[in-house]
Amino acid sequence: MKPNRSALSITLALGCLLAPATSTAALVLINGNFQDTTGLGVTSPNTWLNGIPTGWSGVTNSYTVGTNNGGTNWIANLDQVSSTSGGFRPLYQDLGTLDETSTISMTFTVLQPWNANLARAGAAIWSNAFTTTLDTLSDLTPGTYTLTAENVAAGTAIRIGFWRSRLNNAPGIDDVSITVTPVPEPQLPLLVTFLTAPMLLLRKRRRFA
Numbered sequence: 001m002k003p004n005r006s007a008l009s010i011t012l013a014l015g016c017l018l019a020p021a022t023s024t025a026a027l028v029l030i031n032g033n034f035q036d037t038t039g040l041g042v043t044s045p046n047t048w049l050n051g052i053p054t055g056w057s058g059v060t061n062s063y064t065v066g067t068n069n070g071g072t073n074w075i076a077n078l079d080q081v082s083s084t085s086g087g088f089r090p091l092y093q094d095l096g097t098l099d100e101t102s103t104i105s106m107t108f109t110v111l112q113p114w115n116a117n118l119a120r121a122g123a124a125i126w127s128n129a130f131t132t133t134l135d136t137l138s139d140l141t142p143g144t145y146t147l148t149a150e151n152v153a154a155g156t157a158i159r160i161g162f163w164r165s166r167l168n169n170a171p172g173i174d175d176v177s178i179t180v181t182p183v184p185e186p187q188l189p190l191l192v193t194f195l196t197a198p199m200l201l202l203r204k205r206r207r208f209a
């Protein structure tokens with residue numbers, strides 16, 4: 001005997017209605033395009049700024065944020081805001097803590113606006129400060145790239161960062177963006193409902209047959 005399809009559809013629909021609403025994982029990226037120049041001192045009018053860009057941490061230095069030939073698009077200069085000599089000190093930002101298990105993607109652009117030497121940049125997503133590297137790329141030439149950390153557990157603190165990966169070059173970094181996609185977790189009570197509903201319907205129909 002086949003289960004009552006109408007009753008089964010109603011059961012599935014109720015299950016969907018009862019499923020908890022998806023909340024956004026709490027990660028926030030500030031000033032990913034480096035256009036917020038608040039607090040940065042001017043080194044060369046309309047061309048170079050001094051200091052660490054708003055929202056970020058890194059090496060305090062001069063010529064840290066610049067434009068390409070005096071334009072209006074500000075770009076972080078990894079040659080000045082990061083260092084790999086005398087200790088690993090990237091330009092980095094703490095994004096907060098995941099409130100549910102998620103996949104994190106970070107897209108960014110490596111540029112070569114100031115130095116004729118080929119730009120080489122590194123990038124990473126870390127968990128809990130620099131404790132664990134979730135995904136990384138190094139020796140990047142100009143282009144747009146994406147890092148992905150899959151199935152990162154809820155409660156994990158996320159940090160992202162960039163650095164110059166070779167001496168004597170000055171890669172620019174710009175247009176950093178983050179995408180957080182919660183990973184659906186099986187809802188045990190709903191699974192039990194879905195698995196047992198057809199059997200219960202069959203037993204009920206047999207009883208009244």
Ligand SMILES: [Ca+2]
Nearest residue numbers: 033073074174
């Ligand atoms: Ca920019």
